[in-house]
Amino acid sequence: MAIHFRQGDVLAAKSEKSPDSDTLSGSDSRATATRIIAQVIFNRHSLDRTYSQIINNLPTTGSEPDRRLIQELAYGTVRWWTTLESITSNLLEQPLKRKNQDLAALIALGLYQLIHTDIPHHAAVSETVGAAPLIGKQWARGLVNAVLRRFIKERSSLDKIERSLSVKTAHPEWLITALNQAWPQYWRAIIDANNCRPLLTLRVNTQKTSREEYLCTLSSSSIQAVAITDCPSAIQLVSRHPVTSLPGFIEGVVSVQDCSAQLASLALSARPGMRVLDACAAPGGKTTHLLELCPELDELVALDIDPKRAGRIDESLKRLGLDAKVVIGDGIDTDKWWDGRLFDRILIDAPCSGTGVIAKHPDIRHLRRPSDISQLAAKQRLLLNALWPLLTENGYLLYTTCSVLPQENTLQIESFLNEHPDAFHRLPNTALQSGDRSIGLVQPYGYQRLQGVHHGDGFFYAGLAKK
CATH class of the missing domain: 3.30.70.1170 (Sun protein; domain 3)
Structure with a gap:
């Protein structure tokens, strides 16, 4: 289904720009998006990071509509890459050489516009063809034009070609299998939600x-x-x-802040006078929400291992007029940052597969590998084991992830409880699971929100209390 993203909403239809204008031409925007796509798909770079770096290094910054167009085309093409790549192979007489991977990205970007946006076909084709010289492929103008126009002419027959479920849904086979095994009733709704352009x-x-x-x-x-x-x-x-x-x-x-992430701060149930640790805190959404919910905390320590990301916590605190102790450190290596004072509440938003936030981060489907899941689960276990001793008696630890895979979630908590006799499972704030509110599906340990089933991102919550 096409989204309502029109050429006229974002830039003038002509490809030339005024010498005195900061507005990018349509071809400039598409060339920029193509560079982002190629870095993600072929060099396995982060989409968010690549987008920010390339946008920030443009000689002309472009207008807000320009940046919106670049983002829409880059993120949308990465989202549907597997499908677009398959269609491209049907339209080319022979495969492109490895040195022309950026050209493959440009053609996929053109197809994305024709299939998934309301940009007029003539504008999408013209501006995409015009981007070829800007990525160093002057010779390919005719090829890009022919491929896109052939798609327009033959679309009905191309739509009838039988494609695998992985190609049709633009998801890797291993992830489809994992979702089907974990959520046989909901896996298709999850995949459909992953392919939607997220709302703010x-x-x-x-x-x-x-x-x-x-x-x-x-x-x-x-x-x-x-x-x-x-x-x-x-x-x-x-x-x-x-x-x-x-x-x-x-x-x-x-x-x-996504609504699923907002529920984490509510589920922690911090009260006045408490000392709270927000582990893996960047970019600071939960830190600031906890302070908004309970300004009378004794102290809130926001911990993150990445100095640059920790800087974003400071920025959020300053904008909101809030105060927390921001600490740069590894949650696993507590000796290097912990002051010896116990915490009444600990929130661990653990590093995870991100399988609950694929709609916002479509590169996850390309960058994540099956072997990553067990490695991430091992790191999550280390975090839980390291931070548990920092919790006071009768204290409460909330473990969360933005994953929908049980190995990182309810099975992780089951394993932890088997190894820690001083811990018992306690469901998060039950007020969040009443009336017209639902924190998620009740699991053997914790609650699971699923994208496409609940509002917002896929998210897991499990509460652990200390005897």
Whole structure:
């Protein structure tokens, strides 16, 4: 199904730009998106990081609509790469050589526009052909034009070609199998959700306003949004809007955070006077939410191993006018950062496969490997074992991931409980699983949210109390 992303919404139809303008031409935008795609698909680079690096290093920064177009084309093409690659092979007389991988990315980008956007065909073809010289492939203008026009002409017959489930859904076979085994009732809904372009979710700072009041503020600014019923502070925007120009964003009235992540802070149930550890805290969404929910904490320590990402915690705290102790350190190596004082609450948002956030990070389906799951599970086990001694008696540890795979989730908690007789499983805040609210599907240990079944990302929560 095509998304409503029109050429006229983002840039002038002509390919030339004014010498004095910071606006990129349509071909410039497509060439930039092609470079991003090639880095992700062929060099296995992170999509988010590559996008930021390439956008920041452009000689002309481009306008907000330019960046939106580049992001849409890059992320969309990576999302549907497996399908687009298969269609490309049907349209080429012979495969492209390895040295022309960037050309394969450009053709896939052209096909993405024709299949998944409302950009007029003539504009999509013209601007994509115009991008060929900009990636050093002047000779390929005719080839790109012929391939895209052949697709337009033969689309009905191409649609009838039998393709594997992996190709049709643009998911690797190992992941389809894993989802089917874990969630036989829901696996197809999960895959369909992974292939949707995600909408932006906001967290209302209830120290400054109510959700209802902020919805009215958005409405008065002609910004469409809806409340998410199973998360009391969450709002979902119906259409695209630059985050920094949202009413009150700069002043800390709202933050960007998925509703599933918001539920983690609620489930921790921190109370006044408590000392709290937010492990693996960057970029700071849960840290700041915990402080919004309970400003009277004795202390909140936000721990992250990455100094650059830890800097984002500081930025969020400053924007929201909040205070926490930001510590750079490895949660597994506690001797190097822990001051010896126990914590009443610990939140471990553990490094994981990210199989619950593939809609937002479509490169996961290309970068993740089956062997990664056991390696990640081993690291999660090390984190749990290292941080458990830092919890006071009668304290509470909340373990979360943005994974939907049991090996990282309920099986991880079962293994931990078998090895720690001083721990017992306690479900997170039961108020989150009542009335019209649902934190997720009840598991042997914890709750599991599934994308496509619940609002927001796939997410797991399990509570551990110390005897």
